[in-house]
Amino acid sequence: MKSDIILDVRDLKLHFRTRKGPVQAVDGVTFQLKRGQTLAVVGESGCGKTSLVKAILRLLPRNIETFTGEVFFNGVDVMKYNDERFRKEIRWTKMAMVPQASMNSLNPVIRIEDQIAEPLFLHEPGISREKAMQRVAEVFKVVGLPLDFLQRYPFELSGGMRQRATIAMALVTNPELVVLDEPSSALDLLTQANLMNVLKKIKHEYGTTFILITHDIGTASELADEIAVMYAGEMVEQCSAEYFYTDARHPYSRKLMASVPTLREDKELQFIPGQPPSLINPPTGCRFADRCEQRFGKCSEHPPVTELEHRQQVQCWLYVNGKGEVKHA
Amino acid sequence: MTRLANLFRELRSYPSAVAGVSVIVIMVIIAIYAMVTIPYSEAVRLWRGGDNVWLETPRNARPAWINNFRREKLPESIIMKTTEDPSLKTVMDLGGGLATSDMLFEFDYYYDAFPSEISMFFTAQFKSARPNVSIKWVTPDGREIRLTDLTVRQSESYRISQDSAVSRRLGGVLPEKGLFADPNDPSKVNKGTYQVVVEGLVFEEGSTLDGSLIVYGQVHGLAGTDHRRRDIMVALLWGTPVALAFGLLAAVGSSLTTMTLAAAAVWFGGWVDYAIRRINEIVMILPLLPILIMVGLFYSRSIWAILGVVILLSIFGSGILTYRSMFLQVKQSGYIEAARAYGASNARIIFRYMVPKVIPVLIPQFVAQVPNYVFLEATLAVLGLGDPVLPTWGKLLNDAYTSGALFNGHYYWVLEPAFLLVVTGLGFAMLGFALDRIFNPRLRGL
Amino acid sequence: MPNAALKGQQKPAEERTPILAVENLHTWFEVRRMGFLKAGDVRALDGVTFELYEGEALSIVGESGCGKSTLAKTILGLHHPTKGKIYFQGTDVTQLDKEQTKQYRAKVGYIQQDPYGALPPFMTVERILREPMLINGITDKDEQKRRIRQVLEEVKLAPIEDFLPKFPHMLSGGQQQRLVIARAMILEPKLLVADEPVSMLDASVRVEILQLLRKIQYDHNLAIIYITHDLSTVRYFSERIFSMYGAKIIEKASTKALLKNPLHPYTKALFEATSDPDAENLKTFKEVPAGEPPSLMNPPSGCRFHPRCSKMIPGLCDREIPPEFQVTDDQFAACWLYRES
Secondary structure (H helix, E strand, O other): OOOOEEEEEEEEEEEEOOOOOOEEEEEEEEEEEEOOOEEEEEOOOOOOHHHHHHHHHOOOOOOEEEEEEEEEEOOEEHHHOOHHHHHHHOEOOOEEEEOOOHHHOOOOOOOHHHHHHHHHHHHOOOOOHHHHHHHHHHHHHHOOOOHHHOOOOHHHOOHHHHHHHHHHHHHOOOOOEEEEEOOOOOOOHHHHHHHHHHHHHHHHHHOOEEEEEEOOHHHHOOOOOEEEEEEOOEEEEEEEHHHHHHHOOOHHHHHHHHOOOOOOOOOOOOOOOOOOOOOEOOOOOOOOHHHOOOOOHHHHOOOOEEEOHHHOEEEOHHHHHHOOOOOOO | OHHHHHHHHHHHOOHHHHHHHHHHHHHHHHHHHHHHHOOHHHHHHHHHOOOOOOOOOOOOOEOHHHHHHOOOOOOEOEEEEOOOOHHHEEEEEEEOOEEEEEEEEEEEEOOOOOOOEEEEEEEEEOOOOOOEEEEEEEOOOOOEEEEEEEEOOOEEEEEHHHOHHHHHHOOOOOHHHHOOEOOOOOOOEOOEEEEEEEEEEEOOOOOEEEEEEEEEOOEOOOOOEOOOOOEHHHHHHHHHHHHHHHHHHHHHHHHHHHHHHHHHHHHHOHHHHHHHHHHHHHHHHOOHHHHHHHHHHHHOOOHHHHHHHHHHHHHOOOHHHHHHHHHHHHHOOHHHHHHHHOOOOHHHHHHHHHHHHHHHHHHHHHHHHHHHHHHHHHHHHHHHHOOOOOOOHHHHHHHHHHOOOOOOOOHHHHHHHHHHHHHHHHHHHHHHHHHHHHHOHHHOOO | OOHHHHOOOOOOHHHOOEEEEEEEEEEEEEEEEOOOEEEEEEEEEEEEEEEEEOOOEEEEEOOOOOOHHHHHHHHOOOOOOOEEEEEEOOEEHHHOOHHHHHHHHHOEEEEOOOHHHHOOOOOOHHHHHHHHHHHOOOOOHHHHHHHHHHHHHHOOOOOHHHHOOOOHHHOOHHHHHHHHHHHHHOOOOOEEEEEOOOOOOOHHHHHHHHHHHHHHHHHHOOEEEEEEOOHHHHOOOOOEEEEEEOOEEEEEEEHHHHHHOOOOHHHHHHHHHOOOOOHHHHHOOOOOOOOOOOOOOOOOOOOOOHHHOOOOOOOOOOOOOOOOEEEEOOEEEOOHHHOOO
16 A cells, blocks of 8 residues: 655655744745655755755754655655654654764763664664664664674774764664765765665665765765755755756756766866855745856846656756746856 | 854853843843942942931931831831922011921821831021020820920031820820820821921021921831931942952952962972972962951951952862863873974973963852852951942941841841842852863763 | 956966975974973975966965965964975975064965964954064055055945955954955065864855955966865966875875876865755765874874775785875875776
């Protein structure tokens, strides 16, 4: 009975209250994610990508101004759940998260195995210790850590191993969806590559659905089936990875791709002049308009989302009314 | 400068900061007012002076405003002097150097309580023959009570309240009660106009006689008086600059020195750091209060000596460890490394690069520390180690304590300095907390 | 700026003059137990030799702990070398007195990884730029103004008057890094050491900063040491690349040669581990060596990469330290695989 769509987010808004006014960290984000697929959310720092997943997992700070929208998880609108029910039935049992720099937030005085087992004891009360440890050993193998490390303390592990341990902690309750927030950005290149191999293996063997948050499009391409581009609190493009790297449509996505240096081929690197707008009182029209070379009159109004071929969704006036191809500036 | 303006703008959005700043501003105004109206030497003279200075104030009087809250009004002092009001005196030359110098002190007394004391003072000028006076008390209902006959020296005081003869004549009650008592109900005041009639006689040509009558009340001024008739207001006023100066100097002195030392320890590391940490460990186990008491007993009780010792001991106190840990972090900053790379000297790095970085953390701490030192000064004074000459809040408390103020019901004596201490502490604390939130945004309540 | 300008053309070797020559450089840090018992040395830099020419951009790649930052800081004089020599314009700078060291430091600019951390948060832009001049005896007000104007124009922080009274936190990450570059340039150095100058910046800004650095390098005929962990940026930046592992340089090559054909197994692994955005990546697993970089206190005998190397030759790689073999005209590798060349 489980549908193909595991996560269906509609018009999700998360505004924070600050002294200077509400910060529109996530403003009207809509997307769908298929079971077993990986969505990479890319964008520059401060574009709201972390806030987006925190909103989905309801890991919210206290200064919430607005938190609205619908989040259908397996067809059920979990936004209607109260916090307690959400915590019990969804968070970590169905959706887990590996927060940014979490490898450095392991408790230094608790053995790795006990930390990994913690979510089990919380979400499956009454589970025996033996059973829990058995499960911990299983996920330990999944993330490719030698079992004799179970008894160790976090400081005895290298950064890459600790990151694997935090991923094991997210996997231990067997969630259907795992959110990875910059899982590899603090790691060395080889460690990072090894970790991506591990994640790829988990994805293939267990069919886990991932949301991968990263600013590194190169690394994202290792795991992502879908790419979502965020800019100033909005999702400006969502596209299958197959087409994104070569055929991104939103002017911002194109610029972003043009700014990524490549190792194997020579290309003309470009940068995006200017800065993203403040999320306090952002422009009412297209938020990228100020930096966009292709802006025109319409851009002072808020652009709708247009679906193009290959299910590519773009929030840009250039594609409204089947205008289709971009006039190159 | 724009930063300072921004700071003030931000401060305005915290009610507690506004309250704190107001308190501090008021304190500063009081301090300036005190120092302008009562110069330092005058303050010392007033506070050390005995009965000569405080002749006209009642002993242990409550603040005057207390009458606003009472149905039975307490008397204020009534002071009448022939030197100030010559109409009180009638001089008649009888010839041959003999002259009468009669005085009539007439006053209304409508208070509900008896005065605390009655005294008369005479001054006379003569060569060899001392003038004579004969004093009579006339009550509103016309009874005349003879008080005494005196031969007046150059300066003569006649304390009616202490005249046991009068007391006997009145039937064994204290004169200040008996003289004012209602004949029908001795516990009540006979309200009306009283007269004190002085018949004076001088015996020489050019000889003069002046007198004054003081009916001491039970209330005085805004703050009341103490057991030595001193107006507590003087100490309250002068206590303000002393408290502020002590608190600020101690806080500034110890924080700045501590910070500089911590910065040097961290920057140079090695034996400098080692030495400073060992000194800190020794100082940490030294008890501050007993040392201050010893200094007070054996060396000097001057507030400045105590201030010096307080600063000296707090420099190496626990604060230095806090700063040290902060500086250890600062030392790792990229901008310090950059400064080394472009050739900055050690001193420059410490003073221009390390210290300014922690100042924002320091300011709120330092503001919140001020009351600690204000309280410390008060504590020392209460323990009897206050500055021997300066009037301070702590010394008021000490006086109140030694003369059993609370036991005798002189609450105002304790409450007034205590109130000022609390308000000062509160003012600095409120400002300090607000500054902490501004400088360390993580603490902001979201 | 056209891309061609980014990829420098190298002059033939005989026309070039070395500005910096590093000989057998060692920087070891003592590790003490309980504050005084010597427990050993961390060999953060263990025998590095190379020459850098005037106007040349050199990239040094490697993972954290490979010694690349230690090399940078030793060249800058922030660490004192344990052994070895650094010749700057012919003078050995490890033997200078205090005053001479100061003069040397003024000729070497330093650009750090974290631009915000590299700027004193309590100083204005103007003050930040004036500090190096004050310290190095440029006290003439007009000269100071001229230089401030010049460097800010160069890093394109305009309008200048708007920026002068600002504090670092009022600038964006990119602007902060330009200010760091401006500060490094204000003493008119001959050599710039840039330690991961763009790794903390967003992708869109990264390119801008790299292009800016490259332009400044050309305009002033500067030598640059560009230290990075990101192989993909070096293609756009440098003439030569050194690859470092375990406190040693293991491969030296021209950028072109290295990107076409990395020789050392470790450089190959770095190459393999770097992902270009490509949908094909989804389908393949990366072949990268497992394990961790070696301990620098007890480095493995022989080649320091041998425990992780798939091409390890038993009895050789684990015993003998490989010397530098010249494999082609512009490519050297410290690897026994190339002992025949």
